[in-house]
Amino acid sequence: MEGLLYDGLTSRAWRVEIGLQAGRVTAQALDDPHVGIDWPLEEVREAAHAAGRYRLTRGDDDARLVVEIQPWRAFSGRSANAIARRGRGTEWGLIAGLVGAGATLAAVVFVGVPRAAGPLAAWTPPALEARFGSNMEAQFKVAFRPCKGDPSGAAILSDLGDRLAEGSTSAFDIRVQAVRAPFVNAFALPGGAILVTDDLIAQARTSDELAAVIAHEIAHVERRHAMQAAWRSMGAGLLLDAVVGGGTGAGQQAVLLAGGFADQRFSRDLETEADARAIQLLGAQDISTRGMADFFGRMANRKDDPRLRRAAEWFATHPDTAERAHRAAAVAAHGTPALSEADWRVLKAACQVVRR
């Protein structure tokens, strides 16, 4: 079977032929005999990637293999896959955890959710946040379709996200994807999914500007701000959805949730915290915060321009943009561009293909 290999060194997606022999998985690039992997099947970990795909990894190896789920299952003989089994396991732990939190949690949920959103987010079991986030992501993608076009574009974006997340202590696998939406914004969903709109990618003039936005969203994920926002807007309904989830009402609940979430506004303190953290994440990858300063600066100047109203969406959910641009400019240093010129062009074009 075929798949895509990311070697962990470059952002290139290698088309590979995958083989399985004597309990080992091999992948060999079609274009280059020197690029490939050879992993023991039992050490291969599966994680959800884009729709219908797995991202396969092994230990500390930076390489990742992306395969379609159904052929992979048939090929590897992993029937009901490891993820599904793990998922059921955590669910019991999760429910036990919630019952354990019991009366205290219920009291906070029904009495003081907005105030308790911070602590509640911190107590939320990561498995619950992940599950809840994937519901929300599915709903988001009904309204905002993923950018299609050249699949290397999606890979370049996702790799940039992975790189920026390297310095992050997030409990979640960061997955950055582009979606088609008629406004300039980016969303950090609970559980690590980050959605960047095609309009935002179009508005970004350099890969450093885009990297700044992604780093900022990663910070929201790491600090579980998205989970706080979810608790704040949904409260008890969220808990019910989580426990009852999968039942008939769950989808509807998620729609409501996605609707409210598209409007998410984090407090000024949380935004400042996310910016400060983003500056660290950029620095760790030797990316200048000049991009952050430029992007915020432009968004701030455009908010009153009716022709660029769509660009002001970011501004609407991210107040004090001008001040934040100043802060980023103050610490801007030289760096290495977040992406090569070639990769940046591929990424920009990937979304433009489907632009209205």
Ligand SMILES: [Zn+2]
């Ligand atoms: Zn933000």
